[in-house]
Amino acid sequence: MCLxxxxxxxxxxxxxxxxxxxxxxxxxxxxxxxxxxxxPPKPGEWVLIHVGFALSKIDEDEAAAAMAFLxxxxxxxxxxIAALQESMIE
Amino acid sequence: xxxxxxxxxxxxxxxxxxKIADLCEPGRQYKLMEVCGGHTHTIYKHGxxxxxxxxxxxxxxxxxxxxxxxxxxxxxxxxxxxxxDVIMTSFGDMMRVPGSNGSxxxxxxxxxxxxxxxxxLDSLKIARQNPDKRVVFMAIGFETTAPSTAMTVLRxxxxxxxxxxxxxxxxxxxxxxxxxxxxxxxxxxxxxxxGHVSTVIGCRPYEFIAxxxxxxxxxAGFEPLDILQSIYLLMLQLSQGKAIIENQYSRVVPxxxxxxxxxxxxxxxxxxxxxxWRGLGFISHSALKVREQYASFDAELLFSVPGVRVADxxxxxxxxxxxxxxxxxxxxxxxxxxxxxxxxxxxxxxxxGACAAYYNYGRLTRTRxxxxxxx
Amino acid sequence: xxxxxxxxxxxxxxxxxDGQDPDAQDADSQDPDGQGAxxxxxxxxxxxxxLKSEQRNQEQASQEQGDQEVRHAHRGSPQPxxxxxxxxxxxxxxxxARRARPRVKEDRITMSHGAGGKATQTLIEAxxxxxxxxxxxxxxxxxxxxxxxxxxxxxxxxxYVVKPLFFPGGNIGDLAVNGTVNDLAMAGAVPLYLSxxxxxxxxxxxxxxxxxxxxxxxxxxxxxxxxxxGDTKVVEKGKADGCYINTAGIxxxxxxxxxxxxxxxxxxxxxxxxxxxxxxxxxMLARGELDIEADVISDTAPLNALVASLLAQTTGVRAxxxxxxxxxxxxxxxxxxxxxxxxxxxxxDIPVRAQVRGASELLGIDPMYVACExxxxxxxDGAVADIALAALRAHPQGAQxxxxxxxxxxxxxxxxxxxxxxxxxxxxxxxxxxxxxxC
Numbered sequence: 003m004c005l006x007x008x009x010x011x012x013x014x015x016x017x018x019x020x021x022x023x024x025x026x027x028x029x030x031x032x033x034x035x036x037x038x039x040x041x042p043p044k045p046g047e048w049v050l051i052h053v054g055f056a057l058s059k060i061d062e063d064e065a066a067a068a069m070a071f072l073x074x075x076x077x078x079x080x081x082x083i084a085a086l087q088e089s090m091i092e
Numbered sequence: 093x094x095x096x097x098x099x100x101x102x103x104x105x106x107x108x109x110x111k112i113a114d115l116c117e118p119g120r121q122y123k124l125m126e127v128c129g130g131h132t133h134t135i136y137k138h139g140x141x142x143x144x145x146x147x148x149x150x151x152x153x154x155x156x157x158x159x160x161x162x163x164x165x166x167x168x169x170x171x172x173x174x175x176x177d178v179i180m181t182s183f184g185d186m187m188r189v190p191g192s193n194g195s196x197x198x199x200x201x202x203x204x205x206x207x208x209x210x211x212x213l214d215s216l217k218i219a220r221q222n223p224d225k226r227v228v229f230m231a232i233g234f235e236t237t238a239p240s241t242a243m244t245v246l247r248x249x250x251x252x253x254x255x256x257x258x259x260x261x262x263x264x265x266x267x268x269x270x271x272x273x274x275x276x277x278x279x280x281x282x283x284x285x286x287g288h289v290s291t292v293i294g295c296r297p298y299e300f301i302a303x304x305x306x307x308x309x310x311x312a313g314f315e316p317l318d319i320l321q322s323i324y325l326l327m328l329q330l331s332q333g334k335a336i337i338e339n340q341y342s343r344v345v346p347x348x349x350x351x352x353x354x355x356x357x358x359x360x361x362x363x364x365x366x367x368x369w370r371g372l373g374f375i376s377h378s379a380l381k382v383r384e385q386y387a388s389f390d391a392e393l394l395f396s397v398p399g400v401r402v403a404d405x406x407x408x409x410x411x412x413x414x415x416x417x418x419x420x421x422x423x424x425x426x427x428x429x430x431x432x433x434x435x436x437x438x439x440x441x442x443x444x445g446a447c448a449a450y451y452n453y454g455r456l457t458r459t460r461x462x463x464x465x466x467x
Numbered sequence: 468x469x470x471x472x473x474x475x476x477x478x479x480x481x482x483x484x485d486g487q488d489p490d491a492q493d494a495d496s497q498d499p500d501g502q503g504a505x506x507x508x509x510x511x512x513x514x515x516x517x518l519k520s521e522q523r524n525q526e527q528a529s530q531e532q533g534d535q536e537v538r539h540a541h542r543g544s545p546q547p548x549x550x551x552x553x554x555x556x557x558x559x560x561x562x563x564a565r566r567a568r569p570r571v572k573e574d575r576i577t578m579s580h581g582a583g584g585k586a587t588q589t590l591i592e593a594x595x596x597x598x599x600x601x602x603x604x605x606x607x608x609x610x611x612x613x614x615x616x617x618x619x620x621x622x623x624x625x626x627y628v629v630k631p632l633f634f635p636g637g638n639i640g641d642l643a644v645n646g647t648v649n650d651l652a653m654a655g656a657v658p659l660y661l662s663x664x665x666x667x668x669x670x671x672x673x674x675x676x677x678x679x680x681x682x683x684x685x686x687x688x689x690x691x692x693x694x695x696x697g698d699t700k701v702v703e704k705g706k707a708d709g710c711y712i713n714t715a716g717i718x719x720x721x722x723x724x725x726x727x728x729x730x731x732x733x734x735x736x737x738x739x740x741x742x743x744x745x746x747x748x749x750x751m752l753a754r755g756e757l758d759i760e761a762d763v764i765s766d767t768a769p770l771n772a773l774v775a776s777l778l779a780q781t782t783g784v785r786a787x788x789x790x791x792x793x794x795x796x797x798x799x800x801x802x803x804x805x806x807x808x809x810x811x812x813x814x815x816d817i818p819v820r821a822q823v824r825g826a827s828e829l830l831g832i833d834p835m836y837v838a839c840e841x842x843x844x845x846x847x848d849g850a851v852a853d854i855a856l857a858a859l860r861a862h863p864q865g866a867q868x869x870x871x872x873x874x875x876x877x878x879x880x881x882x883x884x885x886x887x888x889x890x891x892x893x894x895x896x897x898x899x900x901x902x903x904x905x906c
Contacts, residue, residue: 005130006236006287006288006291006314006344008093008094008095008096010094026093027093034213034240034243036243036352037239037240037243037350037352037353037356038350038352039352040351040352048094048095050288050291050344052236052237052240052288053183053210053211053212053237053240054210054211054212054213054214054240055211055213055239055240055243057236057239057288057291057292057344057350057353058291058344058345058346058350060095060343060344061342061343061344062343064342064343065095065343067342068099068318068321068340068342068343069098071321072099072101072104072107072108072317072321073104075104075107075108075111075324
């Protein structure tokens with residue numbers, strides 16, 4: 003029920019401004035983007051899909067920031083592990 | 093899959109797990125509640141508890157909209173489905189929820205026209221294709237799903253459809269969280285906040301939790317790294333004695349929510365004075381019903397539903413599991429009388445229910461897992 | 468109508484509230500119409516008895532444990548116990564409940580009974596096996612292994628009710644031939660002869676029937692079998708959804724071949740012959756109800772040549788199963804249960820096409836439970852795993868074969884998955900019916 007999947011907007015349907023075709027890993031589906039009418043997504047942008055509707059746009063900057071945080075944690079971890087290993091070698 | 097796979101990286105998970113362990117005060121036990129059933133599902137599906145130190149216990153909350161539907165409402169839905177010329181449409185997870193006389197699935201076997209749909213729009217399509225039938229959509233879900241139902245009703249109104257209605261069982265998350273906070277049975281340290289509900293309501297509604305109850309909340313995404321990162325942020329706050337609302341799922345959740353969605357809900361629905369929640373009892377202003385202007389789409393007005401309040405089977409302890417007081421395996425009938433195949437209560441039948449998640453995915457104690465991993 | 472005990476206050480409205488006597492001897496007489504209360508009461512009674520005997524054992528054990536345990540007071544628990552001890556007890560209780568004699572609790576067939584998961588298994592064991600019981604049926608493998616005048620023969624049958632009849636990658640006719648050919652091949656048999664029975668709906672276009680039959684002949688030729696006998700029935704409009712087909716087949720089992728999931732043992736490798744889930748997803752999308760498009764086609768194919776090639780190159784194959792209804796997850800559970808072993812698989816190693824994964828995510832289903840129609844799961848002696856894998860890969864149908872896990876002694880009867888994320892979880896038998904009428 004909380005099921006929300008990220009998908010990329012491919013195109014809008016010609017006669018129906020509320021409907022857009024999205025791509026999820028090569029699978030294409032028509033969904034309703036009416037809930038994003040304040041700031042409609044453009045082809046190439048990503049949205050969160052839930053029960054046939056786009057609930058929200060995926061903010062690529064925020065996604066990048068989240069990954070950067072995780073990379074940072076990962077790097078710090080690797081540094082620590084490396085330091086630990088060096089101290090063990092002697 | 094983009095925006096999915098990168099949040100499932102095992103190395104980063106180990107890094108986060110190490111940081112989380114570092115933040116644990118020696119000798120102190122931590123209880124964090126994940127409100128959302130989707131989070132419970134992810135935690136068990138990916139084996140996230142394997143990454144947490146023994147000091148942290150995850151308590152499963154009531155954020156499973158199927159789980160909180162009382163048996164009486166299921167019976168009402170079954171009565172609607174049994175009406176002549178009705179096609180009942182429902183999401184898959186409702187199909188096996190047991191009422192007093194079996195579930196939708198059982199009714200289907202007896203010949204009732206009940207169809208599974210993936211979207212309320214599918215239900216609308218069925219209505220258009222079957223003008224001589226009356227199509228009812230079983231509307232369930234928190235604020236995540238209510239906007240979709242609302243948009244569907246608006247569309248039905250625009251098209252002037254005469255044979256479509258909804259049986260509205262949408263519930264709202266804040267009263268449930270408040271009920272948990274006010275419950276004397278629980279002493280929680282923090283909340284892993286609902287992810288997709290927050291795309292609609294935003295993060296402001298949770299501010300009272302930090303302000304009035306002093307508990308931190310981190311709104312979390314649904315990938316395993318999202319949840320681990322959220323736990324890390326909660327532990328960080330706790331170690332600093334802070335209690336604020338943070339948004340870890342910022343790539344999807346806007347702080348102010350989705351105004352279009354909220355407007356659609358407001359246009360078509362209003363709060364019921366009170367509503368019964370399985371396990372939590374009657375909570376005021378916690379559920380939605382169809383507004384008068386859209387009465388022709390309200391199944392409760394178009395048909396007569398029994399409206400009988402039915403108590404859970406005595407053996408069923410879904411209430412306590414939903415509040416996080418009991419772990420699934422602490423319920424007396426877990427795994428024996430109550431299994432996914434033969435569910436007594438909703439926690440076992442909904443894919444987001446804590447009992448289903450634990451039975452289907454987690455059914456091993458940590459010690460047995462460790463022993464097995466050594467092989 | 469209430470469920471549960473009478474002393475629980477219930478707001479009943481128009482119905483009377485004195486229906487049930489919790490001490491009544493016959494649980495089912497309390498609930499003659501629906502399946503609501505009867506089995507619940509019975510199950511609770513069994514549960515109570517188990518609980519009592521456990522409490523007796525636990526009382527002894529607790530005295531031996533001393534006073535240092537942490538006591539948690541939980542509402543609803545019959546007795547305060549240390550956390551992990553209580554969890555262990557419950558898990559043991561679950562194991563016992565699962566091993567109890569299977570019984571069909573419903574009084575009507577539901578779609579779950581056809582899904583290939585738990586309900587199907589229970590139906591087979593409680594109704595069919597119970598009535599027909601004999602040693603040849605009991606292994607419940609894909610094909611029966613018979614001995615007739617010294618010759619070892621495999622016999623199998625399958626019915627096809629797929630909807631829609633025509634789909635990307637094939638039609639019901641292809642499934643009908645390949646399905647039975649594959650069941651025979653899984654017994655290590657060379658498939659020889661098939662029968663084909665048709666149930667046709669009044670009004671079904673003859674042109675469609677001709678197409679289906681042509682496909683069957685082509686499939687039979689590809690597989691090297693002949694369709695030597697058959698039957699035709701016609702039913703009124705509204706039944707049979709166009710066309711239902713039943714095929715049965717016989718084949719000769721090679722002298723030194725002895726396959727069966729019960730032969731699996733710790734150390735064995737488990738492999739699949741290619742990406743999973745293609746067929747089930749293709750069918751779901753072909754129904755056209757979902758507005759989803761994808762370039763997935765059914766993987767229906769005869770596997771006998773692949774199997775022959777594998778068996779020619781190694782004698783270390785313990786078991787073969789084709790992953791149809793219920794998917795790979797069902798087979799893994801069958802291995803674990805039949806052989807009394809544990810199974811550990813790695814999510815990362817299971818081949819799934821990106822589109823199948825994407826469609827599964829959209830539909831909220833797990834590819835491990837989705838049917839294939841041209842993939843096999845092989846259990847192979849660990850020592851020759853590499854040889855077996857190479858043999859599969861050398862054949863066009865096994866080009867993407869992969870080792871997905873292994874058999875072990877720990878946690879017998881349980882299939883454990885190591886997630887891509889590094890955690891672990893269980894892969895249980897399918898419950899319910901997420902994908903109806905896919906084969």
